[in-house]
Amino acid sequence: KQEVTQIPAALSVPEGENLVLNCSFTDSAIYNLQWFRQDPGKGLTSLLLIQSSQREQTSGRLNASLDKSSGRSTLYIAASQPGDSATYLCAVEMDSSYKLIFGSGTRLLVRP
């Protein structure tokens, strides 16, 4: 059974710092991995999708990497801003079920 783990569970950093969020998964038979952002009481916003054949994706200050064989992904946020404060979730889409399996998220606070 696929398990997705995100470390750390919470992170507090000063504005301007570069940071890395980690995501690991136990079953490498995935189609893709997606990173989402969730603000309190809101729905999820898609940030990046990495296909299983890809190594990384970039969007603005965000860069996500994928090492499928080791079951790891990282989300790198450059020059963090208070507006980046949110919960970040990673999820893998399995090739056996076409469902997303979510991690429990990392709560990020960027202090002004």
Next chain:
Amino acid sequence: EADIYQTPRYLVIGTGKKITLECSQTMGHDKMYWYQQDPGMELHLIHYSYGVNSTEKGDLSSESTVSRIRTEHFPLTLESARPSHTSQYLCASSEWLGTQYFGPGTRLLVL
């Protein structure tokens, strides 16, 4: 910006009432999903659909039911609401093997 809508956004209702949470998308996506999320907790998949007349139960057992009569519409129904159903319900849609787009959610409080 994804075009996926949920109504109502907030609902307070008494025990025993029947409720339907609406979800619609204008992107023509075949795949649609319902998730349940308690505050500060993980998302749990409760229902999904691969297309019209296709519905499947998710990983978390739920007393709710869903229907998919039209591609763009995926309503969730609770026949008799209970306080244990209090939660946030999130609807999502996607193309095959594509990004999932989420609606804004419905926050349900059952008294």
